[in-house]
Structure formats: structure tokens, C-alpha cells
Amino acid sequence: MTGPDLLESQRVRQEIRAGRITGTSRGLAHGFVQCNLAILPKSHAFDFLLYCQRNQRACPVLEVTDAGSPVPKKLAPTADLRTDCARYSIYRDGIRTEDRTDIAELWQDDFVTFLIGSGISIDGALENAGVPTHKDRWVLQTTLPTEPAGPFRGDMIVTMRWLTAQQALTATQVTSRFPFNHGAPIHLGDPAAIGADLKAPLFGGPVPPIPDGIVPVFWACGVTPQSAATNAKLPLFIAHAPAHSFITDLPAQALMSA
Amino acid sequence: MTGPDLLESQRVRQEIRAGRITGTSRGLAHGFVQCNLAILPKSHAFDFLLYCQRNQRACPVLEVTDAGSPVPKKLAPTADLRTDCARYSIYRDGIRTEDRTDIAELWQDDFVTFLIGSGISIDGALENAGVPTHKDRWVLQTTLPTEPAGPFRGDMIVTMRWLTAQQALTATQVTSRFPFNHGAPIHLGDPAAIGADLKAPLFGGPVPPIPDGIVPVFWACGVTPQSAATNAKLPLFIAHAPAHSFITDLPAQALMSA
Numbered sequence: 001m002t003g004p005d006l007l008e009s010q011r012v013r014q015e016i017r018a019g020r021i022t023g024t025s026r027g028l029a030h031g032f033v034q035c036n037l038a039i040l041p042k043s044h045a046f047d048f049l050l051y052c053q054r055n056q057r058a059c060p061v062l063e064v065t066d067a068g069s070p071v072p073k074k075l076a077p078t079a080d081l082r083t084d085c086a087r088y089s090i091y092r093d094g095i096r097t098e099d100r101t102d103i104a105e106l107w108q109d110d111f112v113t114f115l116i117g118s119g120i121s122i123d124g125a126l127e128n129a130g131v132p133t134h135k136d137r138w139v140l141q142t143t144l145p146t147e148p149a150g151p152f153r154g155d156m157i158v159t160m161r162w163l164t165a166q167q168a169l170t171a172t173q174v175t176s177r178f179p180f181n182h183g184a185p186i187h188l189g190d191p192a193a194i195g196a197d198l199k200a201p202l203f204g205g206p207v208p209p210i211p212d213g214i215v216p217v218f219w220a221c222g223v224t225p226q227s228a229a230t231n232a233k234l235p236l237f238i239a240h241a242p243a244h245s246f247i248t249d250l251p252a253q254a255l256m257s258a
Numbered sequence: 259m260t261g262p263d264l265l266e267s268q269r270v271r272q273e274i275r276a277g278r279i280t281g282t283s284r285g286l287a288h289g290f291v292q293c294n295l296a297i298l299p300k301s302h303a304f305d306f307l308l309y310c311q312r313n314q315r316a317c318p319v320l321e322v323t324d325a326g327s328p329v330p331k332k333l334a335p336t337a338d339l340r341t342d343c344a345r346y347s348i349y350r351d352g353i354r355t356e357d358r359t360d361i362a363e364l365w366q367d368d369f370v371t372f373l374i375g376s377g378i379s380i381d382g383a384l385e386n387a388g389v390p391t392h393k394d395r396w397v398l399q400t401t402l403p404t405e406p407a408g409p410f411r412g413d414m415i416v417t418m419r420w421l422t423a424q425q426a427l428t429a430t431q432v433t434s435r436f437p438f439n440h441g442a443p444i445h446l447g448d449p450a451a452i453g454a455d456l457k458a459p460l461f462g463g464p465v466p467p468i469p470d471g472i473v474p475v476f477w478a479c480g481v482t483p484q485s486a487a488t489n490a491k492l493p494l495f496i497a498h499a500p501a502h503s504f505i506t507d508l509p510a511q512a513l514m515s516a
Contacts, residue, residue, distance in 0.1 A: 046303050046304035046307065049307050053307065061311055064311060147332075179437045179438070179515050183515075257437050257515055
């Protein structure tokens with residue numbers, strides 16, 4: 001397939017596979033669902049899937065591949081998960097030892113890939129509703145415990161957005177309609193109530209003092225399962241690199257509830 | 259705990275455990291979520307959980323216990339899954355060989371229990387909206403394929419309700435708000451379009467000719483995963499007996515989306 005017959009998501013993945021796009025996926029293939037990746041051996045797949053089931057708000061699983069298959073046949077049947085994410089992070093014994101632009105050399109026959117909904121997917125719906133998504137947005141560690149499964153455990157990681165009161169209401173309404181993609185906020189207001197660590201954001205710059213008239217709003221974040229997998233200290237675990245999500249062929253609208 | 263401090267769900271489970279209730283769970287502990295049970299060895303738990311993830315409409319997993327534990331600590335922390343369902347069906351090599359009122363003698367240390375949302379849970383919401391649920395309701399085999407995982411596979415099983423056009427619209431609106439409990443109908447109108455087998459209902463009596471002014475409406479049914487597990491022909495698989503669901507302490511409202 002070439003040119004005009006390609007979906008924009010397919011075109012972008014071709015560019016990524018060819019090494020011509022290596023940066024963030026934010027803003028690419030607008031309107032298509034983006035996924036966080038978690039790639040691990042089948043021996044740990046039950047516990048990880050169970051972790052995701054037990055913490056569905058943070059870990060909305062959209063597809064799980066068959067062991068050894070690099071093809072997400074439901075979300076992107078023409079894709080290859082070994083090459084079509086712009087940047088992968090490699091974790092060994094829980095330590096991020098390197099990033100790579102493809103993982104063909106590391107691929108194992110027992111690898112199972114989890115495609116987990118990313119908040120990036122609903123930016124479009126928020127923008128359409130008049131809620132800005134490109135600034136005043138951070139990813140933060142909290143002290144809210146998640147429910148463990150096997151070796152997978154840890155506190156929840158959240159996305160914090162700074163909104164006006166009206167935007168906070170609108171954003172709550174809009175995201176409630178994506179129950180399979182983090183859904184409604186898990187908290188609003190005082191960051192300390194959920195132990196959100198403003199001093200060391202995982203992504204986003206330093207957090208300035210909260211301005212008057214601004215309401216911090218918090219959503220469960222898809223970095224949570226990655227953090228849980230890191231805590232499990234598997235010999236080898238592969239994820240998308242932060243802000244380099246995998247682009248699927250699924251229209252973001254498809255995740256919207258009634 | 260005794261008497262007035264008990265939830266109605268806990269009181270009913272006590273009666274079941276004591277053998278004083280052995281019949282259907284339909285109509286019991288109104289307003290509490292009822293679950294279908296699937297109990298199988300941990301060796302098959304990943305494939306079964308994956309089957310449920312891949313067929314979420316039919317198989318909304320609400321809780322998965324830790325291997326060996328008979329306590330669903332989230333949905334009913336005071337319950338014992340070996341005794342607190344009124345009737346269990348025992349399947350050996352895919353054949354239903356017997357029903358039992360408790361399974362303590364059959365319990366294994368590697369058993370994992372899946373608690374899967376039952377359509378019975380949303381009867382209350384439908385009734386409140388003026389949609390009758392107690393008659394003109396059947397469970398039917400279809401020819402809609404589900405997505406397999408490991409040995410778990412089969413065609414979808416559906417609940418068919420006969421409704422007026424207005425009731426069909428209301429029922430669609432109401433059930434859309436339960437995305438984690440079968441959600442909206444999967445079909446409406448001609449039963450043949452989904453290969454629904456009207457000649458051999460799995461539950462409900464013989465299906466009469468469809469009266470004028472009646473619209474058949476079809477929902478994915480929680481019997482689907484049980485059917486998939488039967489098709490897998492495991493040496494031992496235990497489920498709730500049809501219409502004898504496990505009663506949890508979760509209010510049905512809790513599953514309602516925005």
C-alpha cells in the first residue's frame with residue numbers, strides 16, 4: 001500500500017519504521033488512538049494482565065498480542081511492534097539501561113505485548129471541547145496505592161492538568177465518556193490529598209506555584225503499569241519511551257461511550 | 259456479624275451457606291451486583307483472562323482472586339467462594355457431569371476464580387426505567403464468532419429480550435451506561451442476522467412467533483465465557499449453575515458510567 005490509500009496512522013508508522021521520524025508521538029496522526037507498550041515474557045503475562053485488570057483506570061488494556069507475535073492484529077494489523085514505535089526503553093532488572101529505535105535484535109519468541117490506552121488519545125476530544133492540552137500538564141508520582149498482582153505493584157502515577165473551574169467541569173464530562181481510556185479524573189484540587197509529588201515531575205518542567213483561579217485536575221496515567229513493571233525488576237522488560245507512544249489505526253472516537 | 263448490621267447481600271449469602279437457599283439468585287438481594295463464576299487452575303488463567311479481555315462485552319471481569327484464595331476481597335470480603343453460591347456446575351473434559359451446592363471437597367490450591375458481571379445486575383436499572391425484565395427473555399446461541407485465546411473459543415451467547423420500540427430505545431440508553439456490564443445491545447431486529455438459534459434456547463422456554471410491534475433486542479451474555487471454557491475441555495472447570503449467580507456486596511449503581 002502506498003500514498004493516498006494509507007491511513008494517516010499507517011503513513012506515520014512507515015516514516016517511523018524507515019527512521020525518518022524519531023521524536024515524540026504527541027501531535028502525530030491526530031484522531032488515532034495512541035498506546036503505551038509493555039513487552040514482557042509470557043511467564044509474567046498473567047500477573048501483568050491481572051495487575052491491569054485490578055487497576056483498570058490506570059491501565060486500560062486495548063489489546064494483548066499472542067506470544068511471539070509482533071503484530072497487533074486488532075489495532076494495527078499492518079504494523080510491526082519491533083520497529084514501528086519511534087523509541088523504546090529497555091529495562092533490565094528494573095533499571096532503564098538504554099533507549100532504542102527498534103528492538104528486532106532483542107525480540108524473543110515468548111514476548112507478549114500489551115497495548116495500553118494513552119491519555120494522548122483523548123487530547124483531541126478535550127481540544128474540541130475547548131480544553132487546552134498542550135501546556136500546564138505534568139506527570140506526577142502519587143502515594144495512592146495500586147492493587148498488586150504477583151510482582152507488579154506500586155503507587156499510582158497521574159497526569160495533572162491546570163484548568164479553570166469551567167474547563168475542569170468540561171474536562172470531567174468529556175473524559176467520563178472514555179471509560180476504557182482512563183475515564184473521569186480521579187481527583188481535583190489539593191495535590192497533597194493524593195500525595196502528588198510536585199517537586200519531581202516525571203514529565204513536564206518544574207511546577208510553578210498554582211495561580212489563583214486554577215484548579216489542578218488529576219487523571220490516572222498509563223505510566224502506572226510501566227512503573228509497576230519496573231518495580232517487578234524483571235530481567236528484561238521493554239516499553240515505549242516516554243512521550244513516544246505507539247500509533248494505532250483505531251479512531252479515538254471508537255473508545256467513546258454513549 | 260448478625261442481624262441488622264448485615265447488608266442484604268451478606269444476609270442472603272449466609273442463608274445460601276447454611277443451605278437454606280438453594281434456588282435461583284434472580285430477584286435476591288435486589289440492587290447488588292451478581293456475578294457469574296468461572297473457577298479454573300492457574301495454568302489456564304492467563305489464556306482465560308486474555309479471552310475475557312478480547313471479548314469484553316460478553317465477559318466483563320469484575321474481580322480475579324489470587325490463586326488458591328476463596329475470598330473475593332474486593333466484591334465480597336466476607337464471602338467464601340466454595341460455599342456461598344447456591345449451586346455450582348462441575349465440568350470434566352468439557353462435560354457438565356454434576357451440580358453441587360458446595361465445592362469445598364473439590365477445591366484446589368491452584369484455583370483462580372473469575373467473577374464476571376451478570377446481566378441480572380442491571381435488571382433493576384431497566385425496571386426503574388420502565389423496561390420489564392421478568393418475561394419474554396431468552397438466552398440463545400448465535401453464530402457470531404468470539405476472538406479466541408489459547409484453548410478458549412466459541413460463538414457468542416446472547417440474551418434476547420422482546421421489547422416495544424420505545425422500550426428498546428430506553429433499554430439501549432440505560433444499558434449503554436453500564437459499559438463494564440455488557441453495555442449496549444449488540445444487535446436489534448432480525449434474529450437471523452446474528453444466527454440466533456430460536457429453536458433451542460439455552461434458558462427460557464420455547465420461543466413463540468414474534469408478535470407484531472415487538473423488537474427483539476440482543477445483549478452479549480455472560481454465559482459466553484462459560485461456553486468458551488467448556489469448549490476448552492479442561493479436565494476440571496467449575497462455574498455457577500445457570501441462573502444461580504454469586505451475589506456480591508457491590509451496589510449495581512457502582513458500575514454505572516457518567
